Amino acid sequence: MPKLTDSSIRAAKCPAGKTRIEMADSACPGLMLRVTASGVKTFVFRYWSPLLSKTVNLTIGQYNDVDLSDAREKVADHRKEIARDEDPRARKRADRRKAARAEELSFDAFADLYITEYVIGAGGKEALQVFNETGRWPEVADPNKKSWRNDIQYLKRCREEWGRLPAASITDDDVADLLDTIAETAPVSANRTQSVLHKAFKWGKQPGRKYVPSNPLEGLERRGGKEKKRDRVLTDDEIKTLWWGLDKPDVPADREICLAIRFILATMVRPYQAAGANIAELTALGTANALYDMPPGRVKKDRAVLVPLSDVAAAIVDEAIADEEQEVLFPSKFGDGSTPIARASISQALSGKKFGKMVGDKKEDRPGIREFLGMAHFTAHDLRRTAATIARRAGAPRADVKAMLDHVNGDVTEVYDKYDMLPEKRLVVNILAGELRRIISDATVPALAA
Structure with missing residues (x-):
């Protein structure tokens, strides 16, 4: 031998x-x-x-x-x-079974495994422990990837979107929706995020790990690359179908998610800003001066932004606040009223979920809202574009709609010009509310105060 x-x-x-x-x-x-x-x-x-x-x-x-x-x-x-x-062998298999339970391994935990075992390698677990204790990543002597800090940064937005969700439940629709949102203002960042996610899921599904059953980025075109800019806008008929379809008793989504979808359409806020709203951030409810005062941590470039609420948006808020002990506007069913729904939950409700629920001894697909209502593909972010479009169509000035969308210029003037454009933005949301009432043709939606 x-x-x-x-x-x-x-x-x-x-x-x-x-x-x-x-x-x-x-x-x-x-x-x-x-x-x-x-x-x-x-x-x-x-x-x-x-x-x-x-x-x-x-x-x-x-x-x-x-x-x-x-x-x-x-x-x-x-x-x-x-x-x-x-x-x-028995010990190794037990460790893998524990880590690979799809319904227990959250995306956060999966990202930690990818960073500590693959990106950093030796010393990764110790580095993660230091980060958890201090909030800062320490220097790493000899990481597997010299750009390991970049991987951590690009996964940060993904963690915000999917952190609590099972890693195995992330779909290509979820990925495309998130990357499209990033690409709207940072196409290069969207491409880098896509590359990191592709590597992470490819690593996670390898034999011997099986942390995830598949790679949802396989074959996905680069969302920030040479692609046609997304321009999906729902038609009036589609808006009406969606609005009333969300009230159907058998709609495949929790009521909190259905209300969050309406809230995006009525306010133009980004999906994650709707999902993360706290009740304490809603002021002057029940008056014509109702506001959603978004804190810096929920706005790009860490700026506080005021979003006026029309009576249509306020009616959505009134229904959403079902408990006086409730802390968040749209609470997750997995919490006690203090945990908001995940932004990715909105995307998954629209898209559905493969092998979503047990029927007898088998798992069956759960249809999404789009399929349930027979609607063509659209994302939660497309609702924001739709709201802006119908407000402009009804006469809202472009500059004022731009302010509602929080599309900042990014030049030096912004540092000095702190005018919040609240009167102009309130005019926009009132025009939007009037268009929504006309489109859905419903007398029960409150009329705007005179």
Whole structure:
């Protein structure tokens, strides 16, 4: 039995007519090199399992991903486990099962695994612990990727959107919706975010991990690249179908999400700004001066923004506040009234979910609101564009609509000009409310105060 060397491993081939061969390493008892007919070379540890009372194999990793010296070190570590009457394969499988439970592994936890195990590598868990304690990432001696801080930064927005959701539940629609939102003002950032997500999901679905069953970015065109700018605007008939469809008793979405969708259409706020609204940020309710006072942390460039509420928007708020103990406008069903719905929950409600619910002993797809209402594809962000379009159509000045959309110029004048344009914006939301009432043709929607 010869000693394995790098040169002998590189030269090893599977003979014609065989599917694979195995080569033992005399320098490390139990270490085997498996070579398949396709040329894949994998290190395997063969040992006697004290738990199963039989010889078993434990895959260590493919050659090049794991070099010969690392494979020998891993075998030495596993032998120490065996000496303690532990089975390394059973322990490894238990760890993977625990981590890979789709309904338990949140996107936040999945992102932590990707960063600590792949992006940083050795020392990653310690670095994460320091971050959790101090809020700052420490210096890392020899990370796997020199740009590891960039990966962390690009995943930040994804965590804000999907943090609490199971990583395995993220769909291509969720990804496209988020990337389109980023690309609206930062196309390069959208492309970088897409690259990081693609790598993360590709890494997470590999054999031996299986943290996620698939990569939702596979085949997805670059959202910030050479693509036609999104210009989807719902027609009047589609707006009416959506508005009243959200009231149907069998609509496949929680009432809080349905109200959040209406709120976006009535205020032009971004979907994550609707999802994250706190009741304490809503002032002068019940008057003509009702406002949504968005704090800096929920606005681009960390600026506070005032969003006037029309009577149509105020009616949505009144219905949403169902409990005097409620802290957020649209509470998650998984919380106690203090946890808002996730922004991604709005996208998933529109898109539906594959294998969403148990029917008997099988999982069946859950249709989305679009499919349920027979509507063509649109995203939550398209509702914002739709609201701006119908307000402009009804005579709202472009500059005032731009202020409602919070599309800032970004020049030096902005530093000095602090006028909030509240009267102009209130005119826009009132024009929008009048158009919505006309489109949905409903006398029960409150008329604007004179």
